[in-house]
Amino acid sequence: MSDTSHRRERLRERTLIEIKDLARAQLVASGPAAISLRAIAREMGMTAAALYRYVPALDALVIELCTDLHNEVRLACEAARDADPDPDPLRRLLVMARELRRWALAHRPEATLIFGPPLPGVEQFHQQCDDLQCAGAQLGQIFVEPMLELWQAGRLPQLPHVDLDRLAGALPAHGELPIEVTAVFLTSWIRLYGVLAAELFGQLTWAATDTEPLFEAELASFAAQIPPAASPSAATLEESRPQASPEPASL
Amino acid sequence: MSDTSHRRERLRERTLIEIKDLARAQLVASGPAAISLRAIAREMGMTAAALYRYVPALDALVIELCTDLHNEVRLACEAARDADPDPDPLRRLLVMARELRRWALAHRPEATLIFGPPLPGVEQFHQQCDDLQCAGAQLGQIFVEPMLELWQAGRLPQLPHVDLDRLAGALPAHGELPIEVTAVFLTSWIRLYGVLAAELFGQLTWAATDTEPLFEAELASFAAQIPPAASPSAATLEESRPQASPEPASL
């Protein structure tokens, strides 16, 4: 029956996983530009042409790898968030932001691939691009949720410098969110992305070697805008700050 | 005598310029990964091997192109700064920041090359890497100068969230600058870089289509920290803000 058919489907899925694993190994070893179908096939003891039974083209493989990595870093952030018992949304945001940075610095080539400029030939493969957009949006979404909670609790700052009207006109269809939350999210996300990307891409190696003070300053500057939670858990920032370079106990 | 030798040198220099021009044309047309020695040679009616009389390798050519682009964007910012009669350092900073963004969006492939992750094989070519670092530092330097002036005028904010002691330990040798100025510069540069890179690399195409409000908000948030100049020219920010999308009259 379809049992044996399932077996071959499983085999097929396994080789596809093997392909993606080898692609990631190349990415880790030699950077995004070194991902090569021929090298993957060589490593698998196959011909390069055989890989086209599993992947329509190299770019499609890279795009799929990108969405996988987006999901991986999102799961890491969610795990760090859930490992922390404190329900304060601000605390959750800080924990997730630190985990995002930790993951990126622990997986520099992968982070470069997903946070750096897109490879050429991305405009094709529309379906997978939608998936990628979706994965990227989901990563952002886990940061939106706590901000929405903060807004509902009346703890979101005013942002007098953002032109809310013009910004409202520049948002895509899914404008379910209050514009104030969107504004706070975008400005915060940009700052988080900035310090991370600058570090990843070596944009300030000429200016500073240890960028963690700058990252923590960005976090503290954000946290200072948010009034502390009403009932318990004051001094949220200081509590959640790691004492030394190594991680406390999460992941 | 050396007259004819000079002529040869001139010819050599001209072909080298032609090589770099064609490399840039490829960059503009098809992105950083599309720069190819063979295509340049084809366009010049030559053999690829002949290019090795002028360039030691492809990576070296790309690195040289990077330093040229760094200088070009720096000159553009300096020109915009000098075209503005207002001597207020804050005003100069805003003008330069806007010109930086304008240049980057008007030259997306070039900006992607110099602000994105470095291409592999950059660790070799140490001399040219030093030049590149130097060019990058010079670009940052033109933003440091006005900040130093602001500091001398006592107009720099406090930055209570930056761990100055730890940051001081993470700075390279050229620590000529007061640590407060360095801190303000680095945090501001990171934010400027963040909004620019996010825009360049399409990191928030899923969240917003028009990012100028976010850029202007970042600028306004920075300017709000700086008290206005003592004598003339109040409302520096509003004056220098362009009314519509096109540029006022600079460059």
Place this chain on the structure above:
DNA sequence: CATTTGAGTGAACGGTGTTTACTTTCGCGG
């Protein structure tokens, strides 16, 4: 004028993505 230097060529090596035609393997229905 002879010679040395530099520019340029042609061929080759090893690498890449991708396509096409062909062969082999293997599960499934009769």
Place this chain on the structure above:
DNA sequence: CCGCGAAAGTAAACACCGTTCACTCAAATG
């Protein structure tokens, strides 16, 4: 059990790429 058909894999080719090496040829130098 056996043949069929689909799926998996191969070999060869095409068009690129960076890089090297031996070689030619013209031009500047003494």
